[in-house]
Amino acid sequence: MDTLLSGVQYVLNLGPTVILPIMIFFIALIFRVPAKKALRSAITIGIGFVGINLVISLLSSNLGPAAQQMVERFGLNLTIIDAGWPAAAAASWASPVAAILIPICLVVNLVLIFFKVTKTLDIDIWNYWHFIAAGATGYIVTGGNWWFAILCAIIYEVAVLWMADRTQPMVEEFYGLKGISLPTGSTAAFGFIGIPVGWLIAKIPGIKNIHVDPETIQKRFGIFGEPMMMGLILGIAIGLLAGYDVGAVAQLGMSMGAVMFLMPRMVKILMEGLIPISESAREFMKSRFKGRELYIGLDAALSIGHPANISTGLILVPITLFLAVIIPGNKVLPFGDLATIPFYVSFVVASRKGNILHSVLAGTVVIALALLMATDFGLVHTEMMKGVYEFPKGATQVSTLDMGGNFFNWVILKFSQAWAAIF
Template sequence: METLLGVVQYILNLGPTVILPLAIFTIAVVFRVPVAKALRSAITVGIGFVGVNLVISLLSDNLGVAAQKMVERFGLNLTVVDAGWPAAAAAAWASPVAAVLIPICLIVNIILIFFKFTKTLDIDIWNYWHFIAAGAVGFIVTEGNWFFAIGCAIVFEMVVLKVADMAAPMVEEFYGLKGVSLPTGSTVAYGVIGVPIGWVISKIPVIKDIEISPETIQKRFGIFGEPMMMGLIIGMGMGLLAGYDIGDTFKLGISLGAVMLLMPRMVKILMEGLIPISEAAREFLKERYKDRELYLGLDAALSIGHPANISTGLILVPITLLLAVIIPGNKVLPFGDLATIPFYVAYIVASRKGNILHSVITGTIVIALALLMATDFAPVHTQMMQGLDQFSDLGQSISSLDTGGNFLKWLVLKASQLFQSVF
């Protein structure tokens, strides 16, 4: 088992920029795409992800420092640190159940397609860490019950795939991703509670009639309504809140403006690689399953290049910090996952058809709930993180918006605690 886990860890440490192109190439060959075309598409996908990750790193590095400065400036006393999704993912992959759950989750996906439970073939192997994290939570809470842990991962996967199926038409209509679903665990979990809340928001008198989208903003404000200018304005506002001087404030604004401009272009490169594979897969499956519609499950990173998505995500960053301060009972200091908010609101923004006002109001409510869930999740999350060397001796409670604030994983936590108390 240790040898198998070591091999798995080596492959996973290569990251999604290697794993996803390998998966794409393999799937392309299976779907009878010419080898040269398959190789070109796979490499393009890898390069696209490198670009996306560079832009996310730019966002994360700048937001992280600004958030820390805000904490110091306003003297916030929050005792649980948001370690961010990369740390949570690493902890999931390092958990004892990881090695067995990777093939199990893939096999379960194929079985579910065979029995017509799902239409999604989830080839985003890297993001299987969400399923594994659910299993790791069950394993920790039940003190090593393998069967219960595996059951948690499978049930979590089934829910994610089913929701991804249901959201696929919306994803195609709004993001233009034909034949694709987005079974990223955090995106689905925030969407499960966010989409219904957004629907209610859209029915409130006065608010329902207000339409604020990237197009209307640009039409009304001209150059100042362009995505890069919106990023500049939001960034400079955050710089002032962080107490930056004029130079650093402008620098932060330029960085966030760059994110708004570059992210759609990086996603476009990613899509250049994915579209040929997606079309080939759809044609292949149509020939053999003429009465069925199947989707390729891919990373929600495909959605964050949309101006409405990234705008909503950036606006929610200072709101999230404010919520952390004013919500009674919250102990989580948002930090590591601030740059990941656009992933969380992907379904919400699509369901509101890009209306930024409705999306921000919805996102505010959802993140408020996520902070409370992340606070409740902290003891188990901290225990899960102790499997990593860099967190093994850290005398600090740890959680994250991605895992601790994930509604579906929180339900797994509650179910695990109930199981442990009964049995």
Template sequence: MAALNWILSLGAAVMLPIIIFVFGLIMGAGLSKSFRSGVTIGIGFTGINLVINLLTSELGPAAQAMTKRLGLNLKIIDIGWPAMSSISWAWVAAGLMIPIVLIINFIMLSLKLTKTMDVDIWNFWQFSFIGAAVTATSGSVVMGIVAASVAAIIALLLADYTQPYVENYFGMPGISFPHLTALGFLPIVIPLNWLLNHIPGINRLNANPETIRKKFGIFGEPMAMGLIIGIALGILGGLDAASILKLGIAMAAVMYLMPKMVAVLMEGLIPISEAAREFMAKHFGDRQIFIGLDAAVSLGEPSVIAVGLLLVPITIFLAIILPGNQILPFADLAVIPFLVCLITAMSKGNVIHSLIIGTVVMALVLLFATNLSPAETKMALTAGVTIPEGASQIGNLDRANFITWIIVKLFSLF
């Protein structure tokens, strides 16, 4: 566990280049190309993390100001996914989940049950979270391992299902997202998306970055959209003029820089993806294989960030009016773009449809987060984490998706 924890502590920006380098060698890409791809991907992920950290650091104070201004007094504190990932890795069987998920992935690939090779090992913590939550509620470690394994199987199947959207909308051939944050609401998103496309009037509503750019010129460009949204968030938070302007520029920077960081990452991925296709064609005919990555690579699409930012005040407003909600959204508000990236892709970039579906999703996120909080609080106490002062329970928005919630509830019955 000490060795495993050291490897995990390196983070995705170091782990993924090592994995890609080894994967490239296995696929026959050669030492030089594999090394270059691995380092380039590491640079891309580092850049993405820097932009996400900018988003988090600037958005957090604005969200906190909004919640104080609205007088929210909710007993469950949103501690954010970084803290929850550490708690999940502290689960007694967390170390086993890496080899278990890799074996499941290998078996499914061998039996042609999936085309996705999940190299996003860092995010296996999402499966460990499910196992830890089931263990906390049922008392059974074995049942927790089974639940986590089922979640991994579902993630691989849904990654295959959504791969065409990743390829066609985000322009990422051979890439899929076995990432439960992005996949977790698909059973709800799919029918909602179909419904919006068939309701007269609503099905004609369409606004995407391209049409907005054509209609509003410079004010429709991603950086201008980020500036406007940032200023609006600052005003809603009651910030002073200087802070409002700083937030506006920060959000403009996020909208402008994120696509460039994703482009760097894709520069490293393309040679490995091509080598994988050649390897599969040589050894397994024309069989496809997808490289499973963190949904963070989708944040280069302006509509994803735009929808995510617009949902911040909507989520805070929902926290006030939603019956049954007890969680104070804060640390994980910056995760909203991850939650809506596939919603945006399935809506073909339609910001209006994405916002409607996203609003429904965020209402459910708050309710699921409230419902999962007792298990998460117990997990934290077991891991030796101190509950923040003023909170009776802890929770987070990142893990409060439909698939995670339903698996935890079902397996906690046994």
């Protein structure tokens, strides 16, 4: 088992920019895409993800220090550190159940497709870490029960695939991702709460008729409403809140403007590779399974290039820090996952058709709940991170918004604790 786990971890350490093109290439061949065309599409998709990761890295490397400065400036004293999704993913892959759960989750997906339970073929193997995290949660809480860990991972996977199927028409219409669904664990879980919350907010008198989207902003404010200018303005605002000097404020503003400008172009490159394969998959299903429809499940990174999504995420950064201070019972200091907020609100933004005001209000409610769930997850999350994460000085526990503040995973935590108490 140790040898198998080491081999799996070696492959996974190559990252999605290598794993995804390989998966795409072989799946394209299955769907009868010519080898040359399949190879070109796979490489193009890999390049697209390299570009997206570079832009996300630009976002993270600039938002992280700004958030830390805000924490120091306003004297926030919270004892559970938000370690960020990369640390949670690393802990998941390092868990004893990781190696066995990858093939199990893949087989479960294929079985569900065969029995028409789902239409999503989730080829985003890297993001299987969310399923594994659920399994690891069950494993830790029950004191090493393998069968229960497998059950937890499958329950989580089914919930994510269900959300991916239900949101696919919305994703296709708003983000233009034809035949693509987004079975990213955190995106699905935050959307599960965020979509109905957004629907309720859109019913509030006085708010329901206010529509603020990038197009409206650009039309009203001209050049200052363009995505790159919105990023510049939001970056400057965050820099001022962080107490930066004039030069650092300008640098942060330019970086956020660059994120808003570059992200849609990176997604466009990725889509250039995806379209031929998604079309072939659709034709393959039509010719062999009449009346069947198949969605290709990919990373929610495909959605964060939309200006409304990034704008909502950036506005929610200072709001998240403010919520951490004022919410009774919260002990989580948001940090590592602040740059990941656009992933969390992806379905919310799409459900509100890009209305930034409604999306921010819904996102505020969802983040508030996520902070409380992440606080409750602290002890188990800390146990899971031992040996793979260097705890910051003064931190008694660690958690994450991505895993600990994830509603699906929190339900798995409660389920595991109930099971452990009974059995």
